[in-house]
Amino acid sequence: MDKNKYLEDLQEIKKLMNRSSKFLSLSGLSGVFAGVYALLGVFVADYLINEKIVVAVPYTRTQTYLLVQLLGLAFVILLLSIATAFIFSYRKAKRQKTKMWDETAKNLLFHFLLPLLTGGLFALILISRQYYGLIAAITLIFYGLALVNSAKYTYGTILYLGISEIILGLLATAFPGYGLWFWALGFGVLHIFYGGIMYFKFDRK
Amino acid sequence: MSGIIQHINKAFDNRVRLGIMSVLMVNEKVDFKRLKQLLGVTDGNLASHIKALEKLNYIEVYKTFVDRKPNTSYSATRFGKEAFKKHIDALEKLIHQQK
Numbered sequence: 001m002d003k004n005k006y007l008e009d010l011q012e013i014k015k016l017m018n019r020s021s022k023f024l025s026l027s028g029l030s031g032v033f034a035g036v037y038a039l040l041g042v043f044v045a046d047y048l049i050n051e052k053i054v055v056a057v058p059y060t061r062t063q064t065y066l067l068v069q070l071l072g073l074a075f076v077i078l079l080l081s082i083a084t085a086f087i088f089s090y091r092k093a094k095r096q097k098t099k100m101w102d103e104t105a106k107n108l109l110f111h112f113l114l115p116l117l118t119g120g121l122f123a124l125i126l127i128s129r130q131y132y133g134l135i136a137a138i139t140l141i142f143y144g145l146a147l148v149n150s151a152k153y154t155y156g157t158i159l160y161l162g163i164s165e166i167i168l169g170l171l172a173t174a175f176p177g178y179g180l181w182f183w184a185l186g187f188g189v190l191h192i193f194y195g196g197i198m199y200f201k202f203d204r205k
Numbered sequence: 206m207s208g209i210i211q212h213i214n215k216a217f218d219n220r221v222r223l224g225i226m227s228v229l230m231v232n233e234k235v236d237f238k239r240l241k242q243l244l245g246v247t248d249g250n251l252a253s254h255i256k257a258l259e260k261l262n263y264i265e266v267y268k269t270f271v272d273r274k275p276n277t278s279y280s281a282t283r284f285g286k287e288a289f290k291k292h293i294d295a296l297e298k299l300i301h302q303q304k
Contacts, residue, residue, distance in 0.1 A: 003300060006296045006299050009217075009223060010293070010297065010300070012220065012223060012224065012227070013227045016224050016227035016244075017227050019243060020227070020228040020231060020243050021231040021232055102239070103232070103235075103239060
């Protein structure tokens with residue numbers, strides 16, 4: 001009988017459920033670029049840290065100066081990544097002929113930012129009290145939780161990225177002193193890997 | 206076969222009504238403007254199908270004011286969600302049977 005109509009109905013249902021509840025303008029390329037920025041950042045940070053040790057100024061002053069430089073570097077990378085994600089989402093939304101800023105974008109942002117800002121403030125407070133040992137672990141874990149929390153509101157790949165970040169964060173907790181390398185893995189390699197998967201799965205059409 | 210056909214719900218035969226229910230299954234509350242944007246239909250068309258679903262007690266209507274302008278939003282009732290689930294199940298069964 002109307003076999004085709006039933007099939008079309010089901011496809012329509014699925015399409016509308018996805019489109020009305022998920023932010024589908026997120027581009028995998030944002031992830032790839034964020035990963036590249038992060039790797040460059042780790043490279044620069046590594047240089048700064050090793051360089052500063054031999055500078056002949058009072059130790060504490062160098063420490064503070066280095067800290068400011070590293071925080072500044074992290075901030076620049078964060079801004080670049082956000083700007084890139086914004087531009088790619090805007091372009092993808094245009095291509096899909098949908099609005100970028102709608103209910104799904106609001107949902108995604110809220111569920112993403114709540115754990116992320118909590119983790120960010122937590123890390124900044126620890127830094128201000130000079131507990132540096134667990135910063136890499138904390139940022140990775142909270143970032144992972146933020147991703148898991150918001151995965152429902154966009155592509156499911158984000159869930160796996162989030163879980164990977166959490167595992168990496170826990171490993172970073174167990175191996176203090178290698179923070180920079182865990183950062184390179186978590187914010188660099190994982191972003192490029194999962195961003196690439198998303199790009200080939202959802203963007204290239 | 207006829208047993209399954211019984212579960213095919215006439216109310217969801219129409220694409221717009223099917224669309225409205227799909228959106229309301231996964232979103233708690235959706236306003237008129239957003240429904241219209243998602244489904245790509247005219248005001249009058251959407252309004253008439255909403256009325257039909259409302260009459261069947263499948264959806265609930267909330268009227269509020271946003272910036273002094275009337276704003277109407279909708280949510281699916283439990284009854285409506287159950288009916289829609291049954292409809293989806295029936296569709297799936299029919300497709301699998303005919304394969």
